Amino acid sequence: MNKKEDMRIIVLLQCILLLTMSTVYAQNRSFKNKNLSPEERAIDLLSKMTLEEKIMQMQCLWRGKSDFFDTGKFNAQSAAKFLPNGIGSLARTNEDMHPDAIGPHATLSPREGAIQSNQVQKFFIEETRLGIPVLIHEEGLHGQQAQDATSFPVPIGLASSWNEDLVHEVYSIVAKEIRYRGGHQVLAPVVDVVRDPRWGRTEECMGEDPFLVSRLGVAQVKAYQGKGVYLDEDHVGATLKHFGVHGQPEGGHNTAPSFIDERTTLEVFLKPFQDCIDAGVMNIMVTYNELWGIPAHANEKLLKNILRDKMGYEGIVVSDYYAIENFVKVDLVTPSESEAGYLGFKSGVDIELPDYFGFQNLETYVKEGKISEAEIDEVVTRILIEKFRLGLFDNPYVDPDRAENFVGCQKNRDVAYKAAAESMVLLKNDNKFLPLDKNEIKTIAFIGPNADRCILGGYASEPKQRISPLQALKEKYSDKMDVLYAEGVRLTDVNSPFPEVIRLVPREDNDARITEAVEIAKKADVIVLFVGSNEAVAREAYGPTAPGDMPTLDLLNGQNELIEKIVALGKPTCAFVNSGQPLSIGNLVEQVPAVMQAWFLGQETGYAIVDALFGELNPSGKLPITFPRSAGHIPAHYSYKPSARRGYNLGLDASPLFPFGYGLSYTSFEYSNLRISSNEMQKDGTIEVSVDIKNIGDREGAEVVQMYIRDDYSSVTRPVKELKGFEKVWLKQGESQTVKFSITLELLAFYDVDMNWIVEPGDFTIMVGSSSRDVKSIKLSVTE
Structure with missing residues (x-):
């Protein structure tokens, strides 16, 4: 071998070595390297993406998922056709996409949901150019809105516990149940401060006070997300709802304008958001309402000057469902869906939920020079960072066995019972009427529309088990006493928050029910009334043709007449009130010696109420919201200004029926x-x-x-x-x-x-x- 050949071999070896070293270096600096920070990995991945791929990371599909599901099963060929550049987010992959699925938001079993989530991820990882996993978001207001998920009390009930450790325990379970089924982001917690209980979404909130909401909100964020830069397989990214002023809309109407000054906005309504931002929350959802004359999703002052600059938020901002579309159809700020997307993006929205409407046209604005690619890069970097933090690239699949074994298990059920127990608030207990002595009662009557119902509240699906007060009473005490029951009155034609139109049962239809209840009550030694509201009376008004708010807080549909006729019997009588909002129960409070506010307590409603009735547990809840005497007493929050609450004419009482923070105990x-x-x-x-x-x-x-x-x-x-x-x-x-x-x-x-x-x-x-x-x-x- 001559010197030239030797030199060629040496050069070749050097080239091979350099190529190997550069490959190793490139791999070490690659977005696939787990040892790099999420920020480094996101920047590397971003450098490899086309403009089309970047913009698709800002899109989401919910109803649009039907384009790539075939008879309820994920279809990879359809997905490749509709999503050649991938997509950033999908909503609720645990939903049953089968055309014959029963009921709204019908969902799969935990095992089926986990399998379907894995199928979806497999496609995006293996069949798209860069293999970017999809971010899946789920609802988890008080338990995942999915089949078999553990159902806890609604947030206004959980807030009545005033127990941060309990709230953390509850939402740690919710995080696991969501993650084990393949979800990564939860659209919770709701940290809106509610100041108008006519609002149908009152049950979703944690009360009227920013300090209490902040403390409980931070507990939720920490429960959902855990600790550390990278989240483990037990945690999900939390999403604060709804940034702006959502809880005091004009007239109590959902999405109506909020006429709140900037000082009050910052000190009261945005205080919980600030504290949760300081706790590291990963996502924020914007409110539907307009503020200072501008819809929140188009409010650059709110989303950039205040949220980003003043409050120091660095995470993702998502739109509420169809809020960008509302620019065209509700807010009337533009007739153009394309301009609606442009307006939302330029104002500070990163991801449009739940389906792309205006954001699908952002590429046009980039090519026209109205949006710079640097602006797109800034947003997409945030999205990619979150995906890396959530471990989507490193461990994208879930174990169906774990989902099946954990979701709705007995340990979770035990926590649901504990939460229901601490959520009840004893409002009145004259002469220690409660608890009842189970050994002295021969015949007991449960009377009222909620006696044989286990009301879960909104944003709930069907848990593995649920039990009503009547069912729990019979199970635990039917061998000790005779149990009687009468519905008394019926409230609504459906017991669900989902139908577009809900009606009260005709008042005259309840006359026979009241008569029957009185006759049954005559046979009892003790009567327990179950009155209030249900999940259909006050709910989220989710569209212009689906109202959910109330002009009154009164007990509806003959309940007061039922109360008066039962009390007239002269028998020992107490009452439990189920509702998602404070009700005008002054008439009830005047007539019976003991009243318990029981909210909507989740799947363990029956056991918790019956155990409280007989003293197996001691209620410890305190009101997170003031109980006004009537809707005419609104606003009723305790932290009013000195010039307010001067009083009413003709001796009418301006004080609340029950004040914020109030709650009795069986002890003193x-x-x-x-x-x-x-x-x-x-x-x-x-x-x-x-x-x-x-x-x-x-x-x-x-x-x-x-x-x-x-x-x-x-x-x-x-x-x-x-x-x-x-x-x-x-x-x-x-x-x-x-x-x-x-x-x-x-x-x-x-x-x-x-x-x-x-x-x-x-x-x-x-x-x-x-x-x-x-x-x-x-x-x-x-x-x-």
Whole structure:
């Protein structure tokens, strides 16, 4: 071999070595390298994408999924035809796409759902150019909206627990049930502050107070997402709903304009969003409502200046369902679907849900120079980062066996019972009427429209099991007492939130039911009334032809007549109220000695109510929302301004029926020795407030100790009091505990006249007690 040949071989070997090294280096810097950060992987993948592929990452399909499902089964050939450039998101792959599927939102079993999700992912990973997995979102308001999923109390009920640990436990289960079936993103939690209970979506919220909603919202976010940059197989990306002012729409009408000033928007309605952003939430959904005269989805000030710049949010912004389409059909800001997409994108929306309407035309605007590719890249990078964080590229498939074994299992059911138990609020209990003594009752009558119903509430599917109060009573006590039942009245023609049109049962149809109930009640030693509302009376108004809000909070359709005739019998009578919103129950409260607010408690409704009735559990809930005396008393929230609530004429009462934070127990608690570590606090300091609480009753129980603060005099008017701390404590009979709260400057701050976040020196009143009405107070002075 001569020198030239030697040289050629050496050069060839060097080339091979360099090629190998560059390949290894490229692999090390590739989006497929698990050791790189999500940001590095996203940037690498983005560099390989075409404009068409990028824009498809901003699209979603829900009803459009039917294009690539054939007789209920995923069809890869159809998907290749309709989605040659892939797609960013799919909605609810656990839905049964079969044309003969029964009912709205019919879903597959956990095993079938997991298998179908795997089929979908396999196509996008193996049959698209870059193999980008699809992000699947699911509903999980109080349990996944899917067959066999564990159904927990509605959020307004869970909020009544005032228990962050319980909320975290509940939503950790929801996260797993969603993830094990193939979902990655949950459209929850709802952190809207609700100030008008006529609104049909009140049940979806966690109350009227931003501090309480913030604490419980953060607990949900942490439960859904866990810890760490990369989420494990037990967690999903959370989505805050609904950014803007959703909970105080004009007239209580869903999606109506919100006439709220900027200071109140920031301090009240956006405070829970800020705290959840600080906790690392990955997604935010925008509200339908307009704010300051501009629809929220087209409101650049809201979505960019406030959300991105002021609040420091870096995650994904998704539209609410069909909100971009609403620009054309509801808000009337443009007649063009193409311009609607452009307007939403330029205002700060990253992904259009649930189907592409306006966003499908974004490529045209890029080619016309109205949208830069750099703007597209910024959004797509956020989407890719989330997909990497969720592990879609590294572990995209789920185990159908695990889904089948975990979803709706007994351990999850046990937590659902515990949540139902802590969600009930005892509103009245004269002379310790409750609990009943099961050994002294020979005949008991359950009377009312909700006695034999287990009401799950909205955004629910069918769990593996559910039980009504009547069923639970018969199961547990039919060998000890005779059980009687009468419906009394029927409320609606359907018991579902889904039909477009829902009607009250004709009032005259209930006359015979009331008569029957009275005759049955005459035979009983004790009567338990089950009144209130149901999942159809007040619900999400999901379209112009599907109303869901109410102009009244009254008990409907003859319930008051039923109550009066039953009470007239003179027999021992108590009542449980099921509803998703506060109701005007003054008539009921006046006539019976004991009333329990039971909300919609989920699948374990029956067991929880019957156990509370007979003292197997001690109710510990507190109201997360004020109960007004009537719809005419709205707004009724406790944190009103000093010039409000002057009173009504003719001696009519302006006070609430039950105040925020209120709730009784089967035991009694005594508050004493309220003290403060210092009566003066410098503007860079912290002080501690303490109170002693003792169980002076005859059984173990839990109490929620609440701290409120009032800025006595301020340059901008401040509420008469604001919740700034709470702690739930469990005490045995005779046991005492000292509860401590730290007061920091953040708890005293507000936006001044120039919209600066400040603390003004001066006097503050610190109040501690069992509700917003029942408090002891102490003074604090803040100095420079």
